[in-house]
Amino acid sequence: MQIVTGSSAQLPQSLHNSVGRYRHRVFVEKLEWSVPSKDGIEADQFDRPDTVYVIGRDGQGHVCGCARLLPTTRPYLLGEVFPQLLNGLAPPASPDVWELSRFAATDFNSHAMSALGKMSSEAAIALMHASIASAAEQGAKRLIMVTNIGVERLLRRAGFQAHRAGPPLVIDGHPIFACWVFCA
Amino acid sequence: MIHATVTYGPALARAPMMTLSDDGLVRLTLDRLRTIPFTHLLSGLDEHDGSLLSCEGASLDPISGYTEWVSTTSPVITLGWDWWLDVSATPCIHTHIGAPRSNVMIVDAQHHDLGMPKTDAELERLIASWPWQGAVVHFIGSRYA
Numbered sequence: 018m019q020i021v022t023g024s025s026a027q028l029p030q031s032l033h034n035s036v037g038r039y040r041h042r043v044f045v046e047k048l049e050w051s052v053p054s055k056d057g058i059e060a061d062q063f064d065r066p067d068t069v070y071v072i073g074r075d076g077q078g079h080v081c082g083c084a085r086l087l088p089t090t091r092p093y094l095l096g097e098v099f100p101q102l103l104n105g106l107a108p109p110a111s112p113d114v115w116e117l118s119r120f121a122a123t124d125f126n127s128h129a130m131s132a133l134g135k136m137s138s139e140a141a142i143a144l145m146h147a148s149i150a151s152a153a154e155q156g157a158k159r160l161i162m163v164t165n166i167g168v169e170r171l172l173r174r175a176g177f178q179a180h181r182a183g184p185p186l187v188i189d190g191h192p193i194f195a196c197w198v199f200c201a
Numbered sequence: 202m203i204h205a206t207v208t209y210g211p212a213l214a215r216a217p218m219m220t221l222s223d224d225g226l227v228r229l230t231l232d233r234l235r236t237i238p239f240t241h242l243l244s245g246l247d248e249h250d251g252s253l254l255s256c257e258g259a260s261l262d263p264i265s266g267y268t269e270w271v272s273t274t275s276p277v278i279t280l281g282w283d284w285w286l287d288v289s290a291t292p293c294i295h296t297h298i299g300a301p302r303s304n305v306m307i308v309d310a311q312h313h314d315l316g317m318p319k320t321d322a323e324l325e326r327l328i329a330s331w332p333w334q335g336a337v338v339h340f341i342g343s344r345y346a
Binding site: 103104105106166169170173174180181182183184185187190191192194195197 | 221223224225226227242243245267269271275276277278279281283299300302303304317344
């Protein structure tokens with residue numbers, strides 16, 4: 018898997034569009050999240066010029082993974098939409114804390130059906146490492162992320178230094194959590 | 202609701218404090234943790250790829266899942282773990298597997314962190330002492346009926 022990082026201005030327009038389509042396929046079609054999308058491209062108010070994208074591409078150049086990094090010194094998903102996941106603490110707002118969101122490493126060619134199977138691949142782990150490294154380059158020491166069971170399992174079983182930031186919120190019968198991930 | 206040690210009134214009032222730190226961790230002693238009631242939040246089944254476990258000529262689908270519990274305290278403690286169902290046992294046995302997932306850091310009497318490995322080990326022992334299987338079976342039965 019090849020990993021590319023950069024802002025929307027730094028990425029080729031075609032690749033940026035491919036990420037939007039991949040996100041639509043993962044989050045809208047497969048996971049049935051209620052998130053904004055238009056013309057088969059998923060994007061929301063946090064896809065801004067200062068957003069950093071981490072993108073995985075397979076040998077044919079197809080997008081097979083993605084992540085989105087946002088500084089917590091500006092509006093971000095957890096702080097704006099899911100602050101209740103922080104157990105009563107205020108959402109972090111610090112240059113050394115970045116948010117990781119829209120993490121996906123779903124391989125649509127894989128036949129593995131379990132949440133763990135889909136998220137335990139080497140590609141998913143490589144994408145997480147790349148996301149952490151990219152955030153560290155921006156000055157992050159910790160990441161905060163809204164995540165589900167599958168990604169949380171990946172973090173723990175792959176040995177990432179991570180823990181929950183509070184109790185889950187149950188949406189459509191599935192729990193989501195805020196998790197801290199350490200860059201060091 | 203589950204707790205390993207029943208503590209009421211004055212005893213609970215004397216229990217050491219637990220604190221919510223900026224890193225999101227709830228810090229408390231093991232003795233304090235043992236007094237805290239937990240309630241079942243939800244459980245779910247994993248989807249499997251159809252691969253079968255061989256069992257003397259027959260085949261068994263692996264059955265596994267996760268379960269989530271929360272404390273009735275403030276700050277809230279969240280505790281989740283994975284389990285699998287050994288359908289070859291009679292009766293079937295739900296067994297927890299892997300390290301629990303939580304927002305807990307157990308501290309010693311001097312309020313020093315025990316660290317994540319020791320905290321996880323204590324949480325696993327706590328889980329093993331709970332009769333959690335009934336709540337999971339009941340919830341799974343209702344959710345997937």
